[in-house]
Amino acid sequence: MESSPLSKTTIASKTTMESLEKYKDEISGLPRDNGWIPWQPLCLYKGFWLYPYFLQGSLQARDHFEAQPSDVFICSSMKTGSTWLKSLCFSIATRAQFDIDSTTPLRTTLPHECIPFLEYCEYYTAPQGPKTSLFASHLPYTCLPKSIIDSGCKIVYICRDPKDTFVSLWHFLPKIVATMAPGQEDLVVSIEEGFELFCKGLFSYGPYWDHVLGYWKASLERPDKILFFKYEDLKKKTEACVRKLADFLECPFSIDEEKEGAVQKIIKFCSFESLSNLEVNKTGKHVRGDDFVENNIFFRKGKVGDWRNYLSAEMGERLDNIMEEKLSGSGLTFKN
Numbered sequence: 001m002e003s004s005p006l007s008k009t010t011i012a013s014k015t016t017m018e019s020l021e022k023y024k025d026e027i028s029g030l031p032r033d034n035g036w037i038p039w040q041p042l043c044l045y046k047g048f049w050l051y052p053y054f055l056q057g058s059l060q061a062r063d064h065f066e067a068q069p070s071d072v073f074i075c076s077s078m079k080t081g082s083t084w085l086k087s088l089c090f091s092i093a094t095r096a097q098f099d100i101d102s103t104t105p106l107r108t109t110l111p112h113e114c115i116p117f118l119e120y121c122e123y124y125t126a127p128q129g130p131k132t133s134l135f136a137s138h139l140p141y142t143c144l145p146k147s148i149i150d151s152g153c154k155i156v157y158i159c160r161d162p163k164d165t166f167v168s169l170w171h172f173l174p175k176i177v178a179t180m181a182p183g184q185e186d187l188v189v190s191i192e193e194g195f196e197l198f199c200k201g202l203f204s205y206g207p208y209w210d211h212v213l214g215y216w217k218a219s220l221e222r223p224d225k226i227l228f229f230k231y232e233d234l235k236k237k238t239e240a241c242v243r244k245l246a247d248f249l250e251c252p253f254s255i256d257e258e259k260e261g262a263v264q265k266i267i268k269f270c271s272f273e274s275l276s277n278l279e280v281n282k283t284g285k286h287v288r289g290d291d292f293v294e295n296n297i298f299f300r301k302g303k304v305g306d307w308r309n310y311l312s313a314e315m316g317e318r319l320d321n322i323m324e325e326k327l328s329g330s331g332l333t334f335k336n
């Protein structure tokens with residue numbers, strides 16, 4: 001894969017402070033809700049609930065980011081398997097450069113730090129990783145910077161059963177709060193309250209169904225540019241999905257690579273068991289400015305159907321029904 005031109009140095013470092021100040025007014029006029037974390041309101045922007053921190057980054061990207069046709073965006077709502085998808089894409093795209101058994105940066109770097117994240121204003125270099133054409137974002141399709149759509153660059157999207165997504169997020173938020181505002185994690189809502197909010201669409205980057213639908217419809221309209229995955233399919237048909245990913249990234253596996261088991265090697269290395277047991281992901285820290293989170297919060301169980309351990313059958317059915325209603329007529333379903 002080609003990498004983005006070196007001349008495009010990170011605008012973010014030059015303009016972050018002035019830009020963030022500039023966007024304060026635009027953000028302060030938006031509707032707010034303090035549902036999940038009392039001191040962290042979600043703001044309603046173009047029909048989606050975003051935390052101001054990510055919204056500022058999104059607005060800056062809207063005004064400054066220039067996508068290249070060769071760029072590839074890994075997009076997802078939160079807690080749908082983006083750590084896994086990033087690791088797979090990175091391993092596939094850089095396999096000529098790094099040996100998966102020894103030199104891949106993923107052995108010493110959190111997957112999120114190998115790929116620039118748009119909302120952090122990391123446009124041209126990831127904090128730790130080498131330059132590639134890969135970028136990541138949680139933004140809904142309709143909130144992506146115009147240049148991403150206009151440039152014709154590619155997008156890989158991952159979504160997940162909403163029940164598992166919700167349960168994953170409900171475990172994740174208190175861990176973020178525990179490091180960023182120690183002692184306040186008890187103020188994050190209970191699972192019942194969180195569930196009500198999720199069902200109303202109030203969720204970081206939510207409503208979840210609109211996030212999924214935006215990319216689903218776009219993938220039907222532009223199948224050559226947008227590849228749509230479900231976490232559950234990636235689990236069930238990993239080899240087929242990895243080959244599809246490699247074809248989509250325009251670096252298909254050669255016959256020799258197939259014979260040498262390159263596909264299986266990548267899958268094994270990127271598996272939950274393997275990544276979550278790497279020292280960097282067990283004990284490392286993901287630092288952002290003055291804040292940090294433990295890398296291990298990105299690896300919890302990595303299972304399909306874990307929602308059954310936390311939600312009642314009635315809650316599950318209720319969310320399924322909401323989802324089915326919202327997705328009706330789209331051709332997409334999360335029913336087994």
Ligand code: A3P
Nearest residue numbers: 079080081082083084168271272299300301302
């Ligand atoms: P659980 O909380 O259900 O375990 P994201 O990466 O988008 O934040 O999504 C997080 C979810 O993906 C978590 O789910 C996490 O455990 C799971 N996950 C992380 N790495 C994974 C991997 N290599 N394979 C499968 N699932 C993984």
